Amino acid sequence: MYIQQLYTNCLAQAAYYVESEGEALIIDPLREPQPYLDLARQRNAKIKYVFETHFHADFVSGHLEISKLTGAVIVYGPNAKPDYLALIAIDNEEFTLGKIKIKVLHTPGHTIESSSFLLFDENKVAKAVFTGDTLFIGDVGRPDLLSGNLSKEELAGMLYDSLQKKIKVLADDIIVYPGHGAGSACGKNIGKETVSTIGEQKKQNYALLSSNKQQFIRTLTEGLPIPPAYFFKDASINVKGYDSYETLMNREFKALTVKEFENEIDNKALILDARSADDFGNGYITGSINIGLNGDFAVWAGTLIEFNTPIILIAESGKEKECIVRLARIGYDNVKGYLNNGIEEWKKSGKELDKIRSIEYDEIDRYRLDPHFTIIDVRKPEEHSKTKIRKSIIMPLNTINKGLDTLDDDKQYLVYCAGGYRSMVAISMLKKHGIKHVLNLKGGINAYAMMLD
Numbered sequence: 001m002y003i004q005q006l007y008t009n010c011l012a013q014a015a016y017y018v019e020s021e022g023e024a025l026i027i028d029p030l031r032e033p034q035p036y037l038d039l040a041r042q043r044n045a046k047i048k049y050v051f052e053t054h055f056h057a058d059f060v061s062g063h064l065e066i067s068k069l070t071g072a073v074i075v076y077g078p079n080a081k082p083d084y085l086a087l088i089a090i091d092n093e094e095f096t097l098g099k100i101k102i103k104v105l106h107t108p109g110h111t112i113e114s115s116s117f118l119l120f121d122e123n124k125v126a127k128a129v130f131t132g133d134t135l136f137i138g139d140v141g142r143p144d145l146l147s148g149n150l151s152k153e154e155l156a157g158m159l160y161d162s163l164q165k166k167i168k169v170l171a172d173d174i175i176v177y178p179g180h181g182a183g184s185a186c187g188k189n190i191g192k193e194t195v196s197t198i199g200e201q202k203k204q205n206y207a208l209l210s211s212n213k214q215q216f217i218r219t220l221t222e223g224l225p226i227p228p229a230y231f232f233k234d235a236s237i238n239v240k241g242y243d244s245y246e247t248l249m250n251r252e253f254k255a256l257t258v259k260e261f262e263n264e265i266d267n268k269a270l271i272l273d274a275r276s277a278d279d280f281g282n283g284y285i286t287g288s289i290n291i292g293l294n295g296d297f298a299v300w301a302g303t304l305i306e307f308n309t310p311i312i313l314i315a316e317s318g319k320e321k322e323c324i325v326r327l328a329r330i331g332y333d334n335v336k337g338y339l340n341n342g343i344e345e346w347k348k349s350g351k352e353l354d355k356i357r358s359i360e361y362d363e364i365d366r367y368r369l370d371p372h373f374t375i376i377d378v379r380k381p382e383e384h385s386k387t388k389i390r391k392s393i394i395m396p397l398n399t400i401n402k403g404l405d406t407l408d409d410d411k412q413y414l415v416y417c418a419g420g421y422r423s424m425v426a427i428s429m430l431k432k433h434g435i436k437h438v439l440n441l442k443g444g445i446n447a448y449a450m451m452l453d
Contacts, residue, residue: 001100001121002043003128005177006035007194010298010326011059012184014194016130016177018119020098025049026072027117027130028179029062031329032245036066047072048097053132053179054114055080055238057145057231058186060331065245077115078106083240089115105166107134109159110141110186112150116166118174128175129198134159135167136178138191140207144224145186145231152224156217160210168208172199183296185227188220225380226398230302230330237331245328252324254337258349261312261339269310269336272301274323275343277424281440283353285314285346290428293319295421298326303398304429305332313338356427358440359414361448364389367414367439375414378426379445387445389416397422404433416441 002019008030016027017039024045026036040047047070050063054077063074064084074086075095081088089095091106103118110133117130133141140163143155150158175197182192191204202208210216256264265271271288273280274297280290291300293315305311311334315323320338327335339345347353359367367373368391375392377384384394395403397417407413413435417423420443427438 001098001127003119003177004039005194006039007181010296011329012181012190013059014177014179014181018097018100018102019043019045020100020122022046023048023098025051025095025097025102026063026066027051028053028056028132029066031060031062031065031242032325033062033065033069036062037069040070046070049073049075049095051075051102051117051130052080052238053077053116053130053134054111055082055235057227057235058180058184059329060234060237060242062245064241068244075104077104077113079108080113081239105129107131107159107162107166109143109155109157109162110134111145112155112158114141114162118170126171126174128177129167129170130177130179131167132179133186134162135176135201135205135207136180136184136187136190137176137193137196137201138205139187139189140205140220141179141186142188142224142227143220145227145235152221153217156220157213159207159220160213160216163207167198168202170198172197172202174198176201185225185231185299188224228299228303228398230307230332233307234331242331243333248328248333249321249324252328252333252335252337253321255320255340256312256337257340258345258351260337261346264310264312264336267310269312270305271314272305272311272323273314273343273428274319275314275316277420277440279316279343280424280428281356281358283343283347283355284428285343286352286354287432288314288428289432290424292421292424293323293326297323298330298332300397300425301327301332302330304401304425307332308334311335314342317342354431356424356431356438356440358420358442360442364414364441367412370412373412373414375416376426377445378415378417378422383418389445392416395426397426400426400429404429407433407435409434409436411435412437412439414439414441417444418446419444420447 004017089104099122101120144152273288274293378397
């Protein structure tokens, strides 16, 4: 028996490869199929199944393409109703893989079809459980993403029952393999570890420590952060199906000349600049949105850019394909191409660039005391409550689209975040919205934590 976790940091997402006697299954794969196909090929195994713990809201799964390329059977738990051929298992149904078995445990609550998969080894001993978004390390899946006709409270109640009756009763030494780690918006406060045991979670996870259903429901449903807008689009895509990865890459991985790039701008395409915040600030094409590939690129793109917006890319040389892949993972399938040779080609053609001025912390007082300046903190409210620049207002980046119209085009703004990534994203949006005078705090507030009042 062989198990490998394939963890993708930018989405805080875990897929799994399980193998026995030359037969393999994949659990919750990302959209691009090649890593899973390559792994099976390297191990001389045939992919027999693709198991899906639920209809994912935060990424487009690769189950359809893997199935098409390998003949693998797609398996969902009870209540799943995909618009394509799949095996809908019944609760406690078992599947054979080589010399091991996998039992489907229907664990509704995150969604109504959510299921966990209990793995039995060659000796018929339960060894591991793949919990998807039912149980995370230190947390559980939020109940407000795919409720259908059910309220988040009703789903939270279902999740409590699932945890009590299906998960908590498992042996303490069973390994827990969750669907996400820290940073995922699918939970409220997921731990940094990506593997645990049932015993450890019984001791540490509030959801398994809880013995009061109503209190559990209140705890789980209160204070839920706003989910990224693309979540509900991705869930629908995973139910209905999507273009193949090969078709997508053939269409979108296209180098554009400066003239072609300008034509796309004229056709209302959005310029997405994936370079670092510093590089962007030193020179960018007017109207660009900066979301650096070196951060949570896909999540912020899905949060801030309207679904199906035509996109043209600026990226570091050699990073163009990665941008397209990471956008494809969240269903952003309307990339029109990238500027060949990036920003250097734009400069060579004699085109103008705009710049963002960044200041050091010791310059802040002159702006803080200036009545014509407003200082904006684009971090989360809980970050702002712990440490902040005096007289700053909070405008969290994930909700900034709603606040742009409240800003005065003629006023002057200084924007900061923790490390400089989010502030440059925000500033690029302010500038695109018509705000003329915006400064950035270089390196973010964390670089100056010792100097704060």
